[in-house]
Amino acid sequence: MPSDWLPGVFGEEMMNFKNKAEADKLMGHLFAAYNRINEDNELKFPFDMEKLKKGDVERMQDWSYGLFLAMSLSPETWGMDDEDEEVDDDDLSEEEQEVSAACGVIIGVAMPDEIPELFEPTKNRKSLPKTEKLLVTLYTMLPRAFAIVRDHGIAQRKKMREELASLVPPKPRSLEKIGRNDPCPCGSGKKYKNCCGMN
Secondary structure, three states: OHHHHHHHHHOOOOOOOOOHHHHHHHHHHHHHHHHHHHHHOOOOOOOOOOOOOOOHHHHHHHHHHHHHHHHHOOHHHHOOOOOOOOOOHHHOOHHHHHHHHHHHHHHHHHOHHHOHHHHOOOOOOOOOOOHHHHHHHHHHHHHHHHHHHHHHHHHHHHHHHHHHHHHOOOOOOOOOOOOOOOEOOOOOOOEHHHOHHHO
8 A cells, every 4th residue: 555655665754745746746656556466466576687788787686676575575475584583494385485486586696795604604514605606697697586575475465465355254144134023034924014023
């Protein structure tokens, strides 16, 4: 909802506009983009990896950072809800591991300085790879990582809608009007006026 993401755009204080015309213009552009994404109902990866243009690498980093911020609005969807709790990959399902790895790629592109563990040697990787080589790998993996989190988000949204739909009570049967001389619906065999209709 806009109330969730507007503070991320403007900050907690929101933006002060000089006048109504300026507010209408800026908010009009912002909500046009919001409505376009909602109407499309599918977020798309905006870069052609086969034909990258000058400046696309920086734009990909900015775009990935924006995607990370958007995902941070609902961290429980992406398994990012508890930074203090160490999660062992063995405790995660295959799908959860895939989503976690995809989030790591997005964060790696968006904020490589924030995840130094990607750049440290591990038991499977004895020598420290060159940072540039790892970054190229992360950028190459970005479209697939994005597709994984997008599809996971769509599945979570569908699941949430189904859960909400199951909480809605069924519509009551439409009650037909009972005539005074009709049999009483309670099953007594009397006319309605001489039974429940007396009350």
